[in-house]
Amino acid sequence: MMVIGRDKLLAFGQSHANAKTKLDAWYQEAKNSNWKTPQDIRNRYGSADFLADNRVIFNIKGNHYRLVVKVRYQNGIVAIEWVGTHAEYSKKSF
16 A cells, blocks of 8 residues: 555654554555455454544554544555544544
């Protein structure tokens, strides 16, 4: 997959050092994946949540952090929309 918005992961990793390794691992895995359907994601990330408009929420580092992406399955693109703490996520509306 082509992952757009890695700068958001890098910036978050700088301010939350304990998330950096997990975000880097997620990025590498997403980049090397070929997700064609939501089921492809669910097969690997059983705790992922799926929203309308092809958005997916990933739990990072044991659900301490949340990563929200938009997946364009046909184009092979993953756009990172938001990354933050679980508490910050609870205040957002997607």
